[in-house]
Amino acid sequence: MLEISGLVSGYGRISVLHGIDLRVDKGELIALVGVNGAGKTTLMKTIAGLIRPTAGRISFEGAEIAGEGAERAVAAGIALVPEGRMVFPRMTVWENLMLGGVHPRARPYREATLKRIFDLFPRLAERRDQKAATMSGGEQQMLVIGRGLMAQPKLLILDEPSLGLSPLLVQETYGALRKLNADGLTILLAEQNVKLSLAVSNRGYVIENGKIVLTGASSDLAHDPATRKAYLGRL
Amino acid sequence: MRETRLRSSAVLPWIAFLAVALAPLMMSSGWTNMAILTLLFVHLCIAWNLVGGIAGQFCIGHSLFLAAGAYTSTLLSIHLGISPWIGMFAGAALAAVIGVFIAWLSFRYELPPLSFALVTIALAMLGFLAISSIDFLGASRGLTLPVRGTPAMYQFRSDTTYYVVILIQVIIALALSMWLYHTKIGLYLRAVRDNERAAHAIGVPVLKYKMLAMAISAALTAFGGTFYAQYLQYVEPHTFAGINIVIQIILLTVVGGSGTVWGPVVGPLLLVPAGEWLRHSLGGSLPGVHLLIFGVLLVVVIRFAPDGLIGAFGRARQAWRFRRGVAEAATQ
Amino acid sequence: MSGEVLLQATVQGLQMGAIYALIALSMTLIFSVGGLLNFAHGDFMALAMYGALALYQSFSLDAYAAAPLLFFGFFLLGFLMFRRLVQPVLAAGVLAGAQLTLGLVFVQENFLLMVFGGDYLSVPTVLSNKNLVVPPLIMPWPLLVGSLLAVVLAAILYVVLMRTDFGRQVRAITQNSDAAALMGIRIDRIQAIAFGIGIGLLGLTGAIIVAQFTLTPAMGLDFTLIALIVMVIGGLGSFAGSMIAGAIIGVSESLGSLLYGGTVGAMIPYAILVLVLLFRPHGLMGEH
Ligand SMILES: Nc1ncnc2c1ncn2[C@@H]1O[C@H](COP(=O)(O)OP(=O)(O)OP(=O)(O)O)[C@@H](O)[C@H]1O
Ligand SMILES: [Mg+2]
Numbered sequence: 014m015l016e017i018s019g020l021v022s023g024y025g026r027i028s029v030l031h032g033i034d035l036r037v038d039k040g041e042l043i044a045l046v047g048v049n050g051a052g053k054t055t056l057m058k059t060i061a062g063l064i065r066p067t068a069g070r071i072s073f074e075g076a077e078i079a080g081e082g083a084e085r086a087v088a089a090g091i092a093l094v095p096e097g098r099m100v101f102p103r104m105t106v107w108e109n110l111m112l113g114g115v116h117p118r119a120r121p122y123r124e125a126t127l128k129r130i131f132d133l134f135p136r137l138a139e140r141r142d143q144k145a146a147t148m149s150g151g152e153q154q155m156l157v158i159g160r161g162l163m164a165q166p167k168l169l170i171l172d173e174p175s176l177g178l179s180p181l182l183v184q185e186t187y188g189a190l191r192k193l194n195a196d197g198l199t200i201l202l203a204e205q206n207v208k209l210s211l212a213v214s215n216r217g218y219v220i221e222n223g224k225i226v227l228t229g230a231s232s233d234l235a236h237d238p239a240t241r242k243a244y245l246g247r248l
Numbered sequence: 249m250r251e252t253r254l255r256s257s258a259v260l261p262w263i264a265f266l267a268v269a270l271a272p273l274m275m276s277s278g279w280t281n282m283a284i285l286t287l288l289f290v291h292l293c294i295a296w297n298l299v300g301g302i303a304g305q306f307c308i309g310h311s312l313f314l315a316a317g318a319y320t321s322t323l324l325s326i327h328l329g330i331s332p333w334i335g336m337f338a339g340a341a342l343a344a345v346i347g348v349f350i351a352w353l354s355f356r357y358e359l360p361p362l363s364f365a366l367v368t369i370a371l372a373m374l375g376f377l378a379i380s381s382i383d384f385l386g387a388s389r390g391l392t393l394p395v396r397g398t399p400a401m402y403q404f405r406s407d408t409t410y411y412v413v414i415l416i417q418v419i420i421a422l423a424l425s426m427w428l429y430h431t432k433i434g435l436y437l438r439a440v441r442d443n444e445r446a447a448h449a450i451g452v453p454v455l456k457y458k459m460l461a462m463a464i465s466a467a468l469t470a471f472g473g474t475f476y477a478q479y480l481q482y483v484e485p486h487t488f489a490g491i492n493i494v495i496q497i498i499l500l501t502v503v504g505g506s507g508t509v510w511g512p513v514v515g516p517l518l519l520v521p522a523g524e525w526l527r528h529s530l531g532g533s534l535p536g537v538h539l540l541i542f543g544v545l546l547v548v549v550i551r552f553a554p555d556g557l558i559g560a561f562g563r564a565r566q567a568w569r570f571r572r573g574v575a576e577a578a579t580q
Numbered sequence: 581m582s583g584e585v586l587l588q589a590t591v592q593g594l595q596m597g598a599i600y601a602l603i604a605l606s607m608t609l610i611f612s613v614g615g616l617l618n619f620a621h622g623d624f625m626a627l628a629m630y631g632a633l634a635l636y637q638s639f640s641l642d643a644y645a646a647a648p649l650l651f652f653g654f655f656l657l658g659f660l661m662f663r664r665l666v667q668p669v670l671a672a673g674v675l676a677g678a679q680l681t682l683g684l685v686f687v688q689e690n691f692l693l694m695v696f697g698g699d700y701l702s703v704p705t706v707l708s709n710k711n712l713v714v715p716p717l718i719m720p721w722p723l724l725v726g727s728l729l730a731v732v733l734a735a736i737l738y739v740v741l742m743r744t745d746f747g748r749q750v751r752a753i754t755q756n757s758d759a760a761a762l763m764g765i766r767i768d769r770i771q772a773i774a775f776g777i778g779i780g781l782l783g784l785t786g787a788i789i790v791a792q793f794t795l796t797p798a799m800g801l802d803f804t805l806i807a808l809i810v811m812v813i814g815g816l817g818s819f820a821g822s823m824i825a826g827a828i829i830g831v832s833e834s835l836g837s838l839l840y841g842g843t844v845g846a847m848i849p850y851a852i853l854v855l856v857l858l859f860r861p862h863g864l865m866g867e868h
């Protein structure tokens with residue numbers, strides 16, 4: 014479904030990613046793990062069209078989308094749930110969700126999708142008319158996930174959804190992701206929380222200094238001595 | 249290392265500036281008039297640039313300071329017989345006080361960006377309306393200076409003398425602006441412009457330095473106002489207190505490159521003569537046509553070089569160096 | 581001073597206030613596009629008024645009939661201008677954007693001076709010089725119709741911004757443009773359309789109030805300043821705030837000039853602005 018090869022990307026003249034190869038197949042839940050500054054966010058933003066790569070290919074369902082911009086990525090069926098809960102602060106929950114489905118590709122299905130999202134996160138339904146800025150961190154995280162789903166994505170990309178959430182909320186969020194994946198949604202998940210993300214995913218990639226250093230089935234990665242030493246040892 | 253390169257590259261504009269500056273000493277009076285107007289704008293642009301460019305505070309109230317310089321010296325001369333040579337310091341002091349007060353009023357709180365522009369434009373309009381209606385200030389008719397004809401009263405037979413006076417003013421203003429730019433004051437002001445919060449966080453007394461910049465800028469502008477009033481021998485609200493002259497000052501500075509030392513020099517030096525030339529060659533044909541072309545010229549420069557001619561020049565030079573570097577590398 | 585005269589001035593001030601509010605709302609719309617402070621705002625309206633004059637002179641087209649035409653013409657002007665001129669400059673910062681609009685003031689004023697000359701001009705319309713008399717009030721029809729249309733247009737603009745997908749996209753870009761891009765919103769296009777609507781509204785406004793004003797090439801700046809004042813006092817982006825601020829400015833200006841003469845009347849809005857900025861910097865009803 015998503016095929017990335019030789020991707021070089023960064024900010025201005027500084028390259029952060031130095032030749033990334035990564036593949037996501039339909040229906041998979043893939044984890045991308047790495048420490049602070051490894052380049053996870055940069056990779057996700059590049060896939061979503063916010064950053065133009067300097068070299069390499071990103072093909073999605075056979076079409077080349079590298080450097081084509083965010084609108085093209087949304088049109089192709091990619092939704093990014095960004096790091097740091099970028100809600101529209103002075104708009105209501107409902108308005109935020111509506112904007113998630115404003116793209117022509119998603120607009121006809123908005124009412125139906127909205128119902129599904131309210132089922133998945135009943136909290137959002139309760140707070141439909143509340144301004145996003147006044148919601149708690151966990152509620153905002155649900156809101157941005159819901160907003161991403163409104164775009165009718167074929168591939169949902171999440172950047173550190175567990176950041177800053179209480180363990181209970183993390184459980185709830187990951188439960189929702191697992192459910193979505195079971196319903197057929199393909200998911201790419203970036204996390205520092207290695208244990209958790211490898212527990213829910215089918216396969217994983219380990220990124221270090223802008224390169225993929227290790228990849229394999231999540232259960233293998235979780236038991237790989239190198240991963241354990243580098244990441245899990247500290248958890 | 250960076251400093252020395254800056255110094256050596258600063259010699260070239262000085263030479264160009266002096267060449268242009270000294271030429272009118274040998275020219276006919278029509279040219280001298282134009283040169284005086286040009287240098288007056290250089291002076292006013294340098295003054296505005298201290299606040300509007302280097303400190304990055306978009307002030308539209310400089311007509312108040314211009315008026316303070318023009319009216320104070322004129323009134324002192326008319327009513328008390330005090331020479332404008334002395335009156336200009338009174339005008340500058342008044343302008344500085346007004347400037348500091350405006351800065352204090354506006355910068356006490358963290359106002360939303362650009363609201364300083366709004367406060368100052370409103371105060372400028374209030375000043376204009378007040379001056380236009382107060383009889384003591386000549387209302388909308390203005391005031392005419394009595395002819396006294398002596399250099400001691402700031403009146404000269406020859407335009408060339410006026411030219412020398414404004415030239416000296418410009419050199420002082422330029423030297424002051426260059427010095428300020430490179431001292432701690434300039435550094436702090438630029439820090440405030442680039443990131444006020446960060447400047448505050450590293451301990452820059454932001455309010456104090458903004459007030460200082462306003463004081464210096466206002467006083468310099470007032471000196472220009474005194475000169476202009478004495479040169480024209482009258483004062484009148486549209487010329488000395490209207491928004492239009494501020495808009496011109498801002499645009500000329502922006503076209504040259506606001507926030508740089510040489511931008512406010514280059515802008516008027518190129519464009520005021522160009523504007524006057526347009527007026528001479530087109531002014532008779534249709535009203536406003538020369539100003540229209542002038543305005544379009546300004547807009548085109550802003551469109552293609554938002555950081556001004558100085559910025560565009562710097563980029564061109566960098567590109568040229570880069571290309572030369574590539575060529576050298578290729579031959580090796 | 582009789583009560584009737586005061587009432588008359590108050591009503592007239594309220595009607596002017598509605599028009600001011602509409603001009604301020606279109607300024608707010610343009611401001612919401614990347615924070616552009618449009619100093620040429622009133623000049624666009626002056627351009628529209630002269631446009632109405634030209635249409636009348638050339639085709640005997642009444643200004644009220646020309647209003648839709650001017651709306652579309654100015655929408656197009658704004659749209660193209662944003663693409664070719666405003667957007668590239670705005671990319672260099674809001675300060676550069678504001679400075680660009682100062683340049684546009686210069687261009688437009690002198691364009692009008694060149695084409696129409698500096699004399700005072702007026703545009704005859706079907707409503708010109710007609711009054712509606714409701715004792716004790718005498719209301720000029722052009723002002724009455726202009727103010728009613730202004731209220732209607734302001735309400736439409738409000739609904740478009742607050743209740744439609746287009747309006748939500750405009751606000752989304754203002755609030756978080758990175759997130760808006762992630763929604764697949766074409767930022768450039770929405771901004772160009774919003775800017776076009778802002779300028780188009782000025783074309784429309786110019787046409788519907790032209791019968792009330794005498795035209796001079798430099799008239800734009802006064803409207804710009806009034807719009808700035810109303811926009812700031814009302815609090816950016818607040819519909820009710822703009823309406824209230826428009827009324828305050830309109831009435832105080834009208835009563836001020838009645839009681840203390842034209843100059844004081846003209847000074848009052850600026851004095852109010854200075855006071856509000858200094859003591860309530862986010863306006864009367866601003867969201868902050
Ligand atoms: N806007 C930017 N400009 C320049 N460099 C940046 C920018 N954003 C990130 N970087 C740099 O790129 C590198 C990778 O950052 P990135 O945000 O992709 O890491 P990450 O893996 O997402 O880290 P974290 O887990 O902390 O979110 C870092 O060295 C960072 O400093
Ligand atoms: Mg990250």
